[in-house]
Amino acid sequence: MASENGNAPYIRCKSVVKAYTVGDHEIVALRGVDFTMRRGEMVAIVGPSGAGKSSLLNLLGGLDMPTAGRVLVGGTNLAELKGRALAAYRLRRVGFVWQQVGRNLLEHRSALSNVTLPMMLAAEGFRSRRHRARELLEAVGMGEHAHKRPPQLSGGQQQRVAIAVALANHPDLLLADEPTGALDRESAAQVMELIAELRARYGLTILMVTHDMAMAAYADRTLTLRDGALGQDLTHVTDEAPPQLDAEGRIRLPALVRAQLEEAARIAVEIRPEGVLLRPEQEQADETDAILHDMLGGAERPRRRRWRLWRGRGAHR
Ligand SMILES: Nc1ncnc2c1ncn2[C@@H]1O[C@H](COP(=O)(O)OP(=O)(O)O)[C@@H](O)[C@H]1O
Ligand SMILES: [Mg+2]
Numbered sequence: 001m002a003s004e005n006g007n008a009p010y011i012r013c014k015s016v017v018k019a020y021t022v023g024d025h026e027i028v029a030l031r032g033v034d035f036t037m038r039r040g041e042m043v044a045i046v047g048p049s050g051a052g053k054s055s056l057l058n059l060l061g062g063l064d065m066p067t068a069g070r071v072l073v074g075g076t077n078l079a080e081l082k083g084r085a086l087a088a089y090r091l092r093r094v095g096f097v098w099q100q101v102g103r104n105l106l107e108h109r110s111a112l113s114n115v116t117l118p119m120m121l122a123a124e125g126f127r128s129r130r131h132r133a134r135e136l137l138e139a140v141g142m143g144e145h146a147h148k149r150p151p152q153l154s155g156g157q158q159q160r161v162a163i164a165v166a167l168a169n170h171p172d173l174l175l176a177d178e179p180t181g182a183l184d185r186e187s188a189a190q191v192m193e194l195i196a197e198l199r200a201r202y203g204l205t206i207l208m209v210t211h212d213m214a215m216a217a218y219a220d221r222t223l224t225l226r227d228g229a230l231g232q233d234l235t236h237v238t239d240e241a242p243p244q245l246d247a248e249g250r251i252r253l254p255a256l257v258r259a260q261l262e263e264a265a266r267i268a269v270e271i272r273p274e275g276v277l278l279r280p281e282q283e284q285a286d287e288t289d290a291i292l293h294d295m296l297g298g299a300e301r302p303r304r305r306r307w308r309l310w311r312g313r314g315a316h317r
Contacts, residue, residue: 007035030136044216047225095166099178104162
């Protein structure tokens with residue numbers, strides 16, 4: 001196993017391809033993804049449903065292996081890890097937080113016991129696990145609720161406990177797949193504040209998937225993933241002054257956002273549960289419905305308002 005060199009990036013994905021075989025055909029979820037992250041960096045990945053975001057996180061977490069290409073974390077090529085070494089990687093070197101609040105925690109166990117469980121699997125002694133679990137629950141602001149079970153906690157509180165669980169075995173890397181996706185805006189912002197604080201406190205490297213640019217603003221860099229390929233780095237979008245809506249309802253979009261929409265003859269404007277979406281118009285109304293349906297957890301389809309703006313090319317000048 002290679003050791004980490006001082007100047008080498010902490011994470012390196014090289015030409016990563018992930019294909020799933022379903023019946024007799026293949027779904028290519030990642031088509032040659034290249035990117036690196038420095039130790040201690042926080043990167044957000046934004047992209048539509050089906051873009052391959054979770055597939056990428058699963059590869060970095062050692063939960064799945066790439067079809068082609070290489071995934072290196074801290075100098076270790078994950079494809080070379082087998083059996084116990086792979087299990088140890090998952091248990092000690094990475095922590096996961098998932099969107100589905102219920103997937104993060106065992107609901108018949110207390111918050112404390114959820115946090116001690118990964119340490120038990122790592123053969124940590126009883127006293128040190130209790131001590132560490134208490135410390136982590138304090139760190140995520142859940143010290144008072146250590147003996148409550150997940151159903152007795154709010155969604156935001158459960159995600160706080162989930163973060164404590166993810167950090168139980170002192171991982172260097174935190175992978176978060178839409179950690180605030182099931183929360184209201186206020187709880188989401190609180191969870192992001194917490195993640196930012198824990199990052200500084202524990203020197204974590206964080207890769208987070210989100211649908212939400214407001215959450216991505218907590219990261220050092222934002223990458224876009226679409227159809228299995230990384231697109232433009234949106235990092236500097238947030239460096240510009242935030243766009244203002246004028247009295248006529250006009251908004252001046254940041255240059256990088258405009259560049260994303262430039263090729264489109266028409267731009268669709270949709271009201272979504274998380275805000276207003278502008279996107280280059282494609283004939284994909286059904287897909288959008290499916291995404292919405294997916295986001296709302298299979299509830300009945302929401303009434304959706306939809307407009308199309310025809311861009312008179314050059315006419316506005
Ligand atoms: N286990 C799987 N088996 C088959 N297809 C999958 C599997 N996981 C993901 N996919 C497909 O791969 C593509 C990317 O999925 P995913 O990584 O979950 O995207 P995202 O997280 O961005 O929504 C989608 O077309 C999805 O249907
Ligand atoms: Mg996903």
